[in-house]
Every structure is written in C-alpha cells, then in structure tokens.
Amino acid sequence: MIIGIGIDLVDIERFRTSLARTPSMRTRLFTATELAYVAPKSDPVPSLAARFAAREAVMKTLGLGLGAFGFHDVWVERAESGEPSLRVTSRALELADAAGVSRWHLSLTHSDTTAAAYVIAE
Numbered sequence: 327m328i329i330g331i332g333i334d335l336v337d338i339e340r341f342r343t344s345l346a347r348t349p350s351m352r353t354r355l356f357t358a359t360e361l362a363y364v365a366p367k368s369d370p371v372p373s374l375a376a377r378f379a380a381r382e383a384v385m386k387t388l389g390l391g392l393g394a395f396g397f398h399d400v401w402v403e404r405a406e407s408g409e410p411s412l413r414v415t416s417r418a419l420e421l422a423d424a425a426g427v428s429r430w431h432l433s434l435t436h437s438d439t440t441a442a443a444y445v446i447a448e
Contacts (some may be wrong), residue, residue: 329427329447336441341375354433355381357401371434375441376386376434377402380412383445384430388421400435406438412445422447 345351352361352374361378364370385391392399399418402410412430414422431446 329388331447332383332443334382334386334443336375336379336382337368338372338375338436338439338441341378341441342371343375345371355397359403360401360434363404364394371437372441375425376446379441379443380410380432380434380445383443384412384414384418384447387445387447388398388425388427390421390434394418402432424433 355378364373369374376421379380381397384393384400395418400425401413402411403413410432412432427447433444435442
C-alpha cells in the first residue's frame, strides 16, 4: 500500500551558489558516504542537488516540512548496479515507522539546470 508520494526539484545553479557562499553546508547536509560518491565527479553539484531533493521528497511523502528531521537522518546510497536507495535513520525513521512505512522507492535525475527526486513510501 502506498503511504505517500513526494517529489522535489532543485535549481542547480542556485544550489551551487548556496554551496559556494556557505562551504560548511556540504557537511551539514550530506553524509561522508555521499560526499565520497560525488568527489571524483568533475561537477558534483548536480548529484548533490539531487540528494538534497531526495531528503525534501522524503519529508513530503510523510506530509512534513523542512526541519521535521535532521539532514543526516536520510541519505542516498548507490548499489553496484548504480541503483539509488534511501537510508532512513533516527528521527526520520521514527516518523516513517509511525506512518507505517516499510519500504522506500527512489528515483533521481538531473538536467543541466534542475535536479529532481521522486520518492514513494510503501
């Protein structure tokens, strides 16, 4: 049974500007695993923007707004096949459990200008 659906879009250049203006934002928003994944990329910002969108989309699936849980409570991992998945812990996991979520589905994409995440909570 679907419990919630969330989608979020991030303007990549706006996100790039925010990261440049506040360098500590990278470690405040993203886990070491995510930062290591994007480190070899010539331009990591589109991938980071998609990962930020994933967190926002998770909040939307649960009917919550920004600040409902910490940014490190949800992160994106990649299987060897390249398939992304969500890791949900701490306060985000408590909220998901209370809503009856037993499984997450995630799709990420980005163009030159926009990053998007689509999340289904089952």
